[in-house]
Structure formats: structure tokens, C-alpha cells
Amino acid sequence: MKGSDLLVAALENEGVERIFAVPGEENLDVVESLHGSSIELIVTRHEQAAAFMAATYGRLTGKPGVCMSTLGPGALNFSTAAAYALLGAMPMILITGQKGILTSKQARFQIVDVVSSMTPLTKMAHQIVSNATIPTIVREAFRVAQEERPGPVHLELPEDLAREEVPDIPLVPLHPIEIPVAHPAALERAAAMILEAERPLIMLGAAASRPRLADALSDFVRRVRIPFFNTQMGKGSVAGGANLYMGTAALSERDYVHQAIDRADLILSIGHDTVEKPPFIMGPGGPKVIHIGYAPATVEQVFFPHAEVVGDVGPSLALLADRLEGKVKNASALLQLREQIFARLTDRATESRFPLTPQRIVHDVRQVMPEDGIVCLDNGMYKIWFARNYRTRVANTLLLDNALATMGAGLPSAMMASMLYPERRVLAVCGDGGFMMNSQEMETAVRLGLNLVVLIVQDDAYGMIRWKQGIDAFADWGLTFGNPDFVKYAESYGAKGSRVDTADGLVPALEAAFKGGGVHLVTVPVDYSENTRVLVEELRNRVPAAA
Numbered sequence: 153m154k155g156s157d158l159l160v161a162a163l164e165n166e167g168v169e170r171i172f173a174v175p176g177e178e179n180l181d182v183v184e185s186l187h188g189s190s191i192e193l194i195v196t197r198h199e200q201a202a203a204f205m206a207a208t209y210g211r212l213t214g215k216p217g218v219c220m221s222t223l224g225p226g227a228l229n230f231s232t233a234a235a236y237a238l239l240g241a242m243p244m245i246l247i248t249g250q251k252g253i254l255t256s257k258q259a260r261f262q263i264v265d266v267v268s269s270m271t272p273l274t275k276m277a278h279q280i281v282s283n284a285t286i287p288t289i290v291r292e293a294f295r296v297a298q299e300e301r302p303g304p305v306h307l308e309l310p311e312d313l314a315r316e317e318v319p320d321i322p323l324v325p326l327h328p329i330e331i332p333v334a335h336p337a338a339l340e341r342a343a344a345m346i347l348e349a350e351r352p353l354i355m356l357g358a359a360a361s362r363p364r365l366a367d368a369l370s371d372f373v374r375r376v377r378i379p380f381f382n383t384q385m386g387k388g389s390v391a392g393g394a395n396l397y398m399g400t401a402a403l404s405e406r407d408y409v410h411q412a413i414d415r416a417d418l419i420l421s422i423g424h425d426t427v428e429k430p431p432f433i434m435g436p437g438g439p440k441v442i443h444i445g446y447a448p449a450t451v452e453q454v455f456f457p458h459a460e461v462v463g464d465v466g467p468s469l470a471l472l473a474d475r476l477e478g479k480v481k482n483a484s485a486l487l488q489l490r491e492q493i494f495a496r497l498t499d500r501a502t503e504s505r506f507p508l509t510p511q512r513i514v515h516d517v518r519q520v521m522p523e524d525g526i527v528c529l530d531n532g533m534y535k536i537w538f539a540r541n542y543r544t545r546v547a548n549t550l551l552l553d554n555a556l557a558t559m560g561a562g563l564p565s566a567m568m569a570s571m572l573y574p575e576r577r578v579l580a581v582c583g584d585g586g587f588m589m590n591s592q593e594m595e596t597a598v599r600l601g602l603n604l605v606v607l608i609v610q611d612d613a614y615g616m617i618r619w620k621q622g623i624d625a626f627a628d629w630g631l632t633f634g635n636p637d638f639v640k641y642a643e644s645y646g647a648k649g650s651r652v653d654t655a656d657g658l659v660p661a662l663e664a665a666f667k668g669g670g671v672h673l674v675t676v677p678v679d680y681s682e683n684t685r686v687l688v689e690e691l692r693n694r695v696p697a698a699a
């Protein structure tokens with residue numbers, strides 16, 4: 153057995169099913185060890201996509217996804233996705249190769265201090281310097297990546313260690329870990345505050361979307377019957393609570409959902425992670441906030457809770473519901489605002505304008521997606537519209553990144569969702585800018601035989617930045633570009649392609665794409681004049697709610 157065999161055995165011990173990679177020569181021993189293992193090697197066309205896929209595996213399963221690259225250039229291509237997983241709290245293991253550390257046969261060729269570059273982007277970054285430590289380091293890496301708050305861990309395996317013969321070193325067994333539940337005093341304090349509140353409101357944040365939390369969270373909302381809104385990354389976490397949903401805070405203030413937020417005197421913030429763009433701005437005189445989370449809140453200029461319930465969120469919420477069920481007399485105080493909030497959100501959702509309005513695109517996508525269908529967004533202007541207007545009823549059915557908010561993750565994250573849930577409809581929604589940042593992965597998607605539809609929202613521009621340029625009264629300059637013929641582009645990968653050229657053409661195009669199976673790209677032109685009309689002018693004129 154050599155070092156790479158031991159590494160792969162340790163990964164098998166952790167239940168790893170696949171590794172996403174762009175290998176370099178420094179990884180070749182590991183590649184050979186994978187050959188004889190139960191782990192599938194999936195090569196991508198850019199390291200960024202490999203790591204975005206591994207991170208999304210972690211996000212959707214709660215278990216670390218694994219990706220691998222070579223030293224220097226390959227490892228540096230992991231940087232953005234490491235930050236994506238760190239900010240987004242997605243468990244992931246990044247393995248990179250390195251030149252030998254015992255000799256220096258190629259001097260400094262391709263050598264970058266990768267561990268140092270990964271240190272600020274991961275929960276832990278470590279060079280393996282002795283094969284004897286592989287079993288413990290791998291076990292520690294998975295534990296650290298998976299435990300709250302989850303995130304990426306980097307391991308560097310130099311090629312001479314990978315090649316070196318090792319004696320049979322026992323692997324470290326796994327054991328289940330239960331996180332402590334919140335202290336009774338914290339539960340009593342929170343319960344008292346909620347029972348005293350006149351206008352309570354629940355906010356579901358990013359950590360509310362942890363896969364293991366879905367049922368417990370839904371039970372809590374159903375038992376206490378307090379209306380809820382969510383942050384962008386908390387979207388979709390309550391099943392069956394549709395009549396208590398008040399909206400999504402896609403903007404930090406002045407949106408219609410803020411009519412409820414501004415009036416609330418108590419916000420029960422479940423799993424809020426301040427990596428997200430603020431869902432509302434706290435200030436003196438605003439509502440009281442109780443933070444419920446796996447970890448204590450981070451105190452920020454715009455978020456400073458008055459009480460905390462820290463511990464395993466699911467069981468802690470059950471204990472809180474035991475103290476509250478049937479007793480929250482003001483639970484529905486804010487519920488009457490619901491109808492007027494939704495009336496505003498559905499405005500122009502069916503308008504027959506061509507190019508299509510963003511509202512129409514969101515509306516039409518919802519028509520073709522079943523309840524359990526998964527929409528994965530890249531980053532661009534349409535993300536605000538989807539976060540605001542797309543209704544979700546099943547946890548983790550709208551995957552977006554409101555943490556690093558990087559472009560380029562939409563397609564890889566949808567590919568991962570499609571691999572994990574081949575029986576569900578999966579749609580990537582990308583701008584023409586973001587799609588082209590990782591569009592080469594169309595080849596990977598076709599090669600893997602995925603069923604996946606990619607919708608490109610086409611405005612021939614970096615639309616979101618162009619919009620902000622306009623808001624800030626800069627001249628409309630410099631942010632447009634040309635595009636390939638997307639239909640031909642898709643076809644050149646062996647995928648299918650279609651173009652929407654009428655206002656009513658999106659639903660049939662998406663239906664046909666899903667029914668046809670395989671990888672299918674649909675491009676739809678968008679009329680982004682709605683960005684300013686609604687998100688600036690209309691909301692500017694909205695009368696803020698009196699507290």
C-alpha cells in the first residue's frame with residue numbers, strides 16, 4: 153500500500169462516493185488508487201466547477217463533497233469555490249497535490265504556498281507531511297467540514313508521500329455526534345418574550361436550510377402559527393406552512409415584505425447568518441430580535457440580537473414549541489398584511505410583453521417546475537426577482553448564493569442537484585454573463601448523461617451592474633457585450649438548444665426541454681426596464697409602515 157492508497161481508503165471510510173477533479177501529474181498516484189476503489193472520479197473542465205459541484209453536494213446532503221486538483225494553478229482555481237463554501241456554510245474537502253517535499257527536483261517550478269492561500273478561505277488547511285497521519289487527518293477534516301458551522305477543509309498531499317510505501321495503518325472509525333440542545337433558561341426567556349410580543353414574526357435564515365432541519369422547522373412553524381418570512385438563502389425551508397409565508401427579503405429595506413418586518417415588535421430569527429445581504433436593518437427603536445442558531449449570533453452594525461437560543465436547532469425548536477403551542481395569542485397579528493404583499497408581488501406576472509419581464513420569467517418557470525423541482529441560480533439581476541417572487545414549498549428547491557454571490561456557480565450547482573436527484577426536474581437559471589463563466593461544463597453535463605435544463609436570461613450585458621450604474625446616475629456605458637448563438641453553442645456540445653421568441657413561448661419551450669430529456673439550453677430575452685420601475689421607483693414611493 154502506498155500513501156495515495158491510504159488516502160483513498162480513508163475517503164472510502166468516510167462514505168465518499170465521488171470526487172470531482174481536474175487532476176495534474178502530482179495527483180496521478182491518487183488517480184491510480186481511485187481506479188481500484190469504490191469512488192467514482194468525475195473530471196470537469198475547470199477546477200472551479202469541480203469545487204462548486206462538491207460544495208453543492210455538501211449543501212444538499214449535509215455530508216462533505218470532495219474535489220481534487222493539482223498544485224499551483226489548479227489549486228488557485230479552487231479559491232472562489234472555497235470561499236463560496238466558506239461563506240455559504242457548505243461542507244467540502246479540497247484535496248490538492250504538491251511537488252515532493254523531501255527533495256526538490258524541479259526547484260520552484262509551479263510552486264505556490266497553497267496552504268497559506270487556502271487558510272483564510274477554509275475552516276482548516278493542512279499539508280500532509282507524514283503518511284502515518286493520513287487516517288487521523290482525514291477523519292479530522294471530515295469532522296471539521298461537517299460540524300456546525302459547516303464549511304470547506306483543504307488537504308495538500310505532496311506527490312512523494314503519495315507514492316511512498318506505507319505499512320498497514322488502521323483507519324479511524326466514525327461515530328455519531330449529537331450537538332447539545334439549548335439551555336432551559338434560554339428557552340424560558342425566549343418563550344416569555346414571544347408570549348409577550350404584540351406583533352411577532354419569524355425569520356428563516358440560511359442555516360434554516362440545513363438538510364437535516366427541514367422537518368423540525370416545518371413542525372415548529374405549524375405548531376406556533378406565527379407568520380414567517382425568509383432571507384434569500386432561507387427560502388423554501390417550511391413545508392406546508394404556505395398560508396403563514398409573508399415573503400422573502402431580497403432587498404434590505406423598503407420592499408413589500410418590509411411592511412410586516414417594520415411593524416413587528418419581535419423577530420424570531422432562526423438560523424440567520426450575517427454572510428447574507430441584510431434582510432432588514434436593525435437600529436435603535438426597532439423590533440426585539442431573538443437569535444436561534446447552531447452557533448451564537450455574530451453581532452453586526454445591522455444585526456444585534458437581544459436574546460439567543462443556541463444549540464441543535466431542531467430539538468431546541470421542539471422544546472420551544474412545547475412552551476408556546478396554543479398560547480401565542482398574538483401569533484397572527486401581522487397575517488392580515490399578507491394579501492397586500494402578495495398582490496404587489498404578482499403584479500405584471502402574466503403580462504404579454506416581449507422581451508419578457510423578469511416577473512413573467514419567474515412566473516412561467518414556476519408553472520413548469522413541480523413542487524419538488526429544483527431551480528439553481530447563478531448571480532445576476534434575475535436573482536433578486538427569483539428570490540422575491542418565486543414561491544417554494546419544499547426545502548432546498550431554490551438554490552442561490554447570497555453569501556459570496558459569485559457568478560459561475562449556477563450551472564455546476566444544477567449539475568450536482570441533477571446527479572443527486574435524477575428523478576426531479578432541475579433547472580439552472582443563468583445570466584448571459586454568469587453562464588459564460590463556466591459554460592464549458594456543458595460538456596461535462598452531456599458526458600455524464602444528466603437531465604438538465606439551462607435557462608439563459610439574455611440581455612447582452614452585465615445587467616445588474618448596468619442597473620446599479622443607472623441608479624447611481626452614471627452614464628449607461630461599457631457594460632454590454634456580444635454573445636454566441638446560444639442554440640448553436642448548445643448543439644456544438646451535443647446538447648439541445650432553443651430560443652424563446654414570443655411572450656408566450658417560455659412555458660412551452662421549457663416543457664419541451666424537460667420532456668425531451670438530456671441537457672437542453674433555452675435562451676430567453678429579458679426586458680430589464682422593470683428593474684428600475686419596480687425596485688427603485690415603485691418602492692421609493694411606498695409609504696413606510698408606521699410601527
Ligand SMILES: Cc1ncc(C[n+]2csc(CCOP(=O)(O)OP(=O)(O)O)c2C)c(N)n1
Nearest residue numbers: 532533558559583584585586613614615616
Ligand atoms: C465572479 C463574479 N464577478 C463579478 C461579479 C459582479 N457582478 C454581479 S452581478 C454581475 C452581472 C451579471 O451579469 P449576467 O450574468 O449577464 O446577469 P444579468 O445581471 O445581466 O441578468 C456582475 C458582473 C460577481 N458577483 N461575481
Ligand SMILES: [Mg+2]
Nearest residue numbers: 583584613615
Ligand atoms: Mg446579462
